[in-house]
Amino acid sequence: MKKRKERIDRGIKVRSEDIFALTSWREMLYLSAPRLIPAIVFLVLPLVLEPYWQRVLLSVAIFALLAISWDILAQSGMVSLGQALFFGVGAYCSGIMNHYFGISPFFAIPAAAIAGGVICTVLLLPVLRLRGVYFAMVTLIIPLMIERVIEATKIFGGTEGISGLSVIPSKWLELYILMAALLAALFGFRRLMDSDYGLVLKGIKDNDRSVMNAGINIYWFKIEALFIASAVGAFAGAMMTHVYRFVGMPVFALDYSILPIAAVMVGGSGSFAGAVLGAFILVPLSEALRALGGLRIVFYGVFLVIFVVGLPEGIFHFISRKYQQFERWAEVEK
Amino acid sequence: MSERPLLEVKDLSKAFGGVQAVSRISFALQKGDLLGIIGPNGSGKTTTVNLITGFVKASGGKVLFKGEDITSWAPYRIVRLGIARTFQMVKPFYQLPAFKNMIIPLYSPRVKALAGGKYGDRNAVALDLLEEVGFERDAQVAYKVASVLPQGYLKRLELAKAIALQPEIMILDELFSGLSLAEVASIVPIIEKLLFEGKTIIMIEHRLKELFRIATRVIVLNYGQKIADGSAKEVMESDEVKKAYLGSED
Numbered sequence: 001m002k003k004r005k006e007r008i009d010r011g012i013k014v015r016s017e018d019i020f021a022l023t024s025w026r027e028m029l030y031l032s033a034p035r036l037i038p039a040i041v042f043l044v045l046p047l048v049l050e051p052y053w054q055r056v057l058l059s060v061a062i063f064a065l066l067a068i069s070w071d072i073l074a075q076s077g078m079v080s081l082g083q084a085l086f087f088g089v090g091a092y093c094s095g096i097m098n099h100y101f102g103i104s105p106f107f108a109i110p111a112a113a114i115a116g117g118v119i120c121t122v123l124l125l126p127v128l129r130l131r132g133v134y135f136a137m138v139t140l141i142i143p144l145m146i147e148r149v150i151e152a153t154k155i156f157g158g159t160e161g162i163s164g165l166s167v168i169p170s171k172w173l174e175l176y177i178l179m180a181a182l183l184a185a186l187f188g189f190r191r192l193m194d195s196d197y198g199l200v201l202k203g204i205k206d207n208d209r210s211v212m213n214a215g216i217n218i219y220w221f222k223i224e225a226l227f228i229a230s231a232v233g234a235f236a237g238a239m240m241t242h243v244y245r246f247v248g249m250p251v252f253a254l255d256y257s258i259l260p261i262a263a264v265m266v267g268g269s270g271s272f273a274g275a276v277l278g279a280f281i282l283v284p285l286s287e288a289l290r291a292l293g294g295l296r297i298v299f300y301g302v303f304l305v306i307f308v309v310g311l312p313e314g315i316f317h318f319i320s321r322k323y324q325q326f327e328r329w330a331e332v333e334k
Numbered sequence: 335m336s337e338r339p340l341l342e343v344k345d346l347s348k349a350f351g352g353v354q355a356v357s358r359i360s361f362a363l364q365k366g367d368l369l370g371i372i373g374p375n376g377s378g379k380t381t382t383v384n385l386i387t388g389f390v391k392a393s394g395g396k397v398l399f400k401g402e403d404i405t406s407w408a409p410y411r412i413v414r415l416g417i418a419r420t421f422q423m424v425k426p427f428y429q430l431p432a433f434k435n436m437i438i439p440l441y442s443p444r445v446k447a448l449a450g451g452k453y454g455d456r457n458a459v460a461l462d463l464l465e466e467v468g469f470e471r472d473a474q475v476a477y478k479v480a481s482v483l484p485q486g487y488l489k490r491l492e493l494a495k496a497i498a499l500q501p502e503i504m505i506l507d508e509l510f511s512g513l514s515l516a517e518v519a520s521i522v523p524i525i526e527k528l529l530f531e532g533k534t535i536i537m538i539e540h541r542l543k544e545l546f547r548i549a550t551r552v553i554v555l556n557y558g559q560k561i562a563d564g565s566a567k568e569v570m571e572s573d574e575v576k577k578a579y580l581g582s583e584d
Contacts, residue, residue, distance in 0.1 A: 196440075200441055207426075209421070210425055210426075210438070212389075
């Protein structure tokens with residue numbers, strides 16, 4: 001007897017799609033849990049962790065923001081290999097404002113997010129017409145180029161960087177600003193991509209000619225998406241600058257480009273939640289493996305390969321499918 | 335013909351490298367015309383449409399819409415003026431339900447401008463438009479994901495996307511190809527209705543029988559050149575056309 005796997009929507013999912021959702025706590029909880037759990041986790045985690053892991057949590061949030069930024073671009077049809085560009089430009093903007101003009105981090109960080117967004121968008125403007133791998137290659141190269149420019153011209157401290165920057169006065173404020181930003185980005189961008197505006201962005205990824213044919217200027221939409229994504233990345237960079245009180249050439253390092261992509265791979269793309277989940281798994285894992293020294297990268301690599309091969313849809317999509325559907329083996333007639 | 339033509343094409347040419355895809359084609363279109371463009375494969379029909387709609391930049395010649403030179407404008411600007419087209423190869427957004435596919439044209443600045451700045455409920459408008467082109471509301475076809483829809487519905491969806499833009503000129507690129515006789519027969523009245531509403535239509539078609547029944551004028555292309563222009567009957571009696579379609583005997 002042949003068998004085939006069947007996926008069937010859970011009863012509670014079907015019930016809670018309708019007005020019945022309001023009839024029982026169970027249904028309401030089913031609907032709200034996916035939204036409440038991340039919110040509660042983000043808000044409670046800083047309270048329960050030891051100081052060392054609080055620092056790790058900071059890193060997690062920063063990489064999660066970069067991964068979200070990558071996912072926005074990917075959903076709009078722009079595959080980037082250069083999140084480090086957004087991150088680095090944001091970091092330098094904030095560092096420069098603070099060091100040379102004495103602007104407090106509270107103004108420098110949001111200003112750096114916007115300025116970083118504008119600068120990165122303008123830098124990438126000429127290559128916006130490129131698609132797929134060509135766009136990716138250019139984004140990979142630009143941060144490396146900027147790094148060399150800083151090294152050669154010795155601007156903004158050259159290889160030494162700028163140190164002794166102001167910090168955000170309290171550790172708690174630092175953590176909660178990041179948690180709030182992460183929550184806002186996660187839910188805000190999910191909402192944006194579900195709107196008609198987001199549909200147009202996804203349309204550009206699927207079939208840009210068809211979107212052009214609707215009388216829509218796709219370059220303007222791409223510019224907007226690029227600005228949003230680079231502003232998120234620049235914000236992450238600016239936060240990091242004031243956490244470490246230092247900004248220098250390492251902010252353009254390849255890590256900041258590759259790790260966010262790895263996070264989205266593991267977590268699953270197209271949902272933002274996957275990107276965040278991926279960062280929550282990969283960053284602590286890389287910390288935990290620190291004891292292994294050089295072998296760390298090997299384990300990390302093996303872990304990534306297992307995920308890409310074994311669960312190409314990503315953890316988030318796997319979990320959300322399990323949450324909404326159950327599977328069973330159904331007999332198929334010969 | 336005293337009126338100024340709605341669309342005028344003058345000596346339009348395009349060369350891809352050494353290949354002269356379209357060479358010095360001219361024609362004018364009056365409001366309410368249904369112009370059929372026919373010709374063997376590779377004769378330059380789709381290239382002509384791509385030139386008019388700006389998807390391909392012209393190497394020579396002019397396209398005038400209501401007297402305004404729109405040659406080689408960006409496609410989105412041409413659409414905003416009121417020239418909408420369908421594609422021969424339908425490319426819907428496969429993961430989305432059919433009616434969600436309609437949201438993108440409904441999001442267009444042209445639609446917004448025509449509606450006086452108010453979009454209304456795009457989903458409802460999308461469902462209405464789809465019903466007009468034959469998505470049975472009772473059968474809920476419009477809610478199905480585009481990837482499971484048969485070719486006939488995808489072609490209708492393509493047509494509905496063009497209608498959604500409320501264009502003055504609609505260019506339908508091989509709308510009937512790949513459809514059964516019955517499907518074609520059910521789409522013809524939709525096109526007749528559009529004509530009746532005052533739309534001007536250009537149809538590229540290989541299904542000559544159906545085309546000739548509704549076309550007010552036909553031009554024939556061969557090797558990028560216009561070889562005949564006139565009513566369906568005139569065109570079919572032209573020796574040049576017979577030669578192009580059947581091959582010459584010498």
